[in-house]
Amino acid sequence: MLHKRVEGFIKEPKKALLKLSLPVIIGMFVQVMYNVVDTAFVGRLGAESIAALTFSFPVFFILIGLNSGLVIGMSSRISRYLGEGKKEDAENTAMHGIFLSIITSIILTIVGMIFIKPLFSIFGAAETVLHLSISYMSILFYGMTFMFLSFIISSIFSAQGDTKTPTKIQIFGLVTNIILDPIFIYTFNLGVKGAAIATVISIFLSLMLSIYYLKKDSKLIIHPRSFKYSQKLVKEIVFIGIPASMIMLMMSLYVMIINRLMAYFGTDYVASFGLVSRLDSVAIMPIVALSMAIMVLVGMFYGAKRIDLVKEIVKYGTKIGIVFTLFIALLFFVIPSLFIRIFTTDTNLILIGKPYLQLDLLGFPFIVATMIISRAMQGMGYGMPGFVVNLIRSLIIAVPLSYLFVFVLGYGYLSVAVAALIGNIAAAIVSIIWFLYEIKKSENTRINKKKEAVVVADGFI
Template identity: 50%
Template sequence: MVKGKVLRFAKDPKKALFTLAWPILVAMFVQAMYNIVDTAFVGRLGAEAIAALTFAFPLFFIFIAINSGIGAGISSKISRLVGSDKYKAAENASVHGIGISLFLGVILFVIGYPFIDPVFSLLGASEAVLELSIDYMSIILLGVFFIFPLFAINNIFIGQGDTKTPMKIQVATLLLNIILDPIFIYILGFGVKGAAIATVSSFAAGVIMSVYYLRHAQIRPRMESFKFSCRVCWDIMKVGAPASLTMLVMSFYFMAINRIMVYFGTDYVAAFGVASRLESLAVMPVVAFSISLLTLTGMFYGAKKHYLLKSTIKYAVKVGVLITSLVGALFFIAPSLFMRIFTADISLIYIGASYIRVNVFSFPLIAVGMMIGRALQGMGYGVPSLVINLVRVFIVAIPLASLFVFYLGLGYLSIAAAMILGGLASSSLAVAWITLTLRRLNSKHSRQKAR
């Protein structure tokens, strides 16, 4: 029973945080492994094939950003309703969530499909690469009718405190994709187009699997529980839209830093790319814990167990800081060792290792902002996470990096220093924001008790 799960989580929030986080982390690890395997399969087709996927990635990332954001809105809304024992309303919200996802998928398909050719041409794809990119992306766009609802359904499970089922679905989907890749790419001879067919087919299978599991969930979309509500749509979107924009902000961040690194040369851009991959590995566990924190804070907020919010958030932040500090320490001690996982080029290893040794000090600061941003999303506040990341990236980090490099003539390590200062500013803002929010909630609760 969902109610029993909420009570169990409330009894031991620390254990609940780990219980919810580990399946998410497993799914993320499998996703990371799949990305490597998928690139390897396509890589055997030649440089043009890899270039085609490289050009397609920013557009595919938009899919991920929209789905991850709307998913956060769905899980936030459902977790709050589950916490307040409003199960029929949670079922109604789940129908709205799937409907919003499908609607956005249709909009993206209608807008995106006619502009595939001009977009890739604008990005600078050569004629041979352009054709491959169009082949790949035209099929992926057809997949929005599977990709979008699958993300929505997975977050319906997460919202009711079930992260194991989405893990099973995601792992099965990714393993199927790995099996189908060589079949469609090599055996059937579809090449790059085959990689797209394998991806879409896997997502379609994932939808079928998720619908099967959803039939046995306590909170599931039932049409008899559905009653269209603009308020429900707004509650999902006011968390989901800023969360999507937050991911897009990070995409622009990488593009901006790449542009600054170009000033020093191609090796520096490549080294930053490798260092960024290592950073993503460092924060991967924090992402998993932050998603589980969103569910917990949503449930506790909905149940009006405000006394649990502060202690749970504080503990989660400590866990995030501890994880990133330990990983950061490993990277600091042996950065060259980790760089060698991705490259054997001595120059890249030296440049990347030096950058990592400075950049690791930003890891715990990123964890603080990420944890608190997710906690606020769980409570139904979507804007804070976006503002926290805007401050880190656009207000502090990128302007300071530009100032250090282009005006003060400092070296490339000053870019890492700018990242640290950005993290310091955003984490300070995050702490202030959650402190004021919790204080306001406690004050409101005290006034209600006084009545």
């Protein structure tokens, strides 16, 4: 059955891409709603409670980033094994992912509980907010293993080409969280701590549902008996995963640096940059989902040695992504104020954010190309290109240029958007060149192997 699914993807790659992408888009929307729901319920408790969540989210995002590295490393290897027809190796990879997830989550929980107070103090949390942040994050740390396992099991389904099951699990978790939040926050009068407890319980129940589906519907048989420790496999998962994790950590660092730069102009400029960034993340969300689906398909096609399909699906996915983002960019460009008003009615924030958003939109097509190609290369087993390209984009080009424009040349805040645009263009160019180089190298390797096979065959005749 699993082999037929892979054959179906190879037969109709474009249809497979759309089929895989749509559930992932829904799933990512659900993930965004988790934060929205928590913030909405906690928001009624007052400014200090909101601030506690605000300080907690970057820490939570870093943890998600570390876990996503394991998820991407494991998914990439599973997809390629399935493309090669090596089902048992794919099952063993899944078990490695599960064990690595458990070990990593336990280590992070211990480290997090030790350093949580000094960490929030560095962030600048006031004493009252500090207490709330620690109580919220401490509970989430205790649920870290549940969260990591839930994500890793969902990715096992996605790597098989089944993106519907993870979406069902995510929707179940969101609905559970919506039901439990008011009960623990208001009925039990636990406040911010109640929001954390509700989140951990919903994650735990989602994990139980994941395990149920894993036993019932997974085409891969996931059992400790299928585990055969392989140092080579661990290295490969980590080799792909660490750069993927570093990308998310690097983006967090980039935002922190730009926030600090914007503070030079005033608090309103920091707030406006935050609003534009939020609009960006919503607009790009479907592209992130598209790129994840491309990673799975590229892994299968690359494993099956169908380099032609790798090129076809990346080209097709990039076209879809650019067309979609151009449509969104046009809407944002024509009526930017309308979209900014979703988050604020402050006239000054709208005036500051409007031209920044319009400049920011010019980078969308380049972001699409970079994101899709980076994921495709992760699917091929190359984790480093995505990291290097994002490093070039943000910390090597965008940040230095922003400081040059603002502090040396004396340009205004809009020059920060120009610096980001230059970084996005450079990243897209490097991505395309690197991808074409790796594709050409793979094609040449395949041709050489065919020639060697012919020579060997002739020798026997």
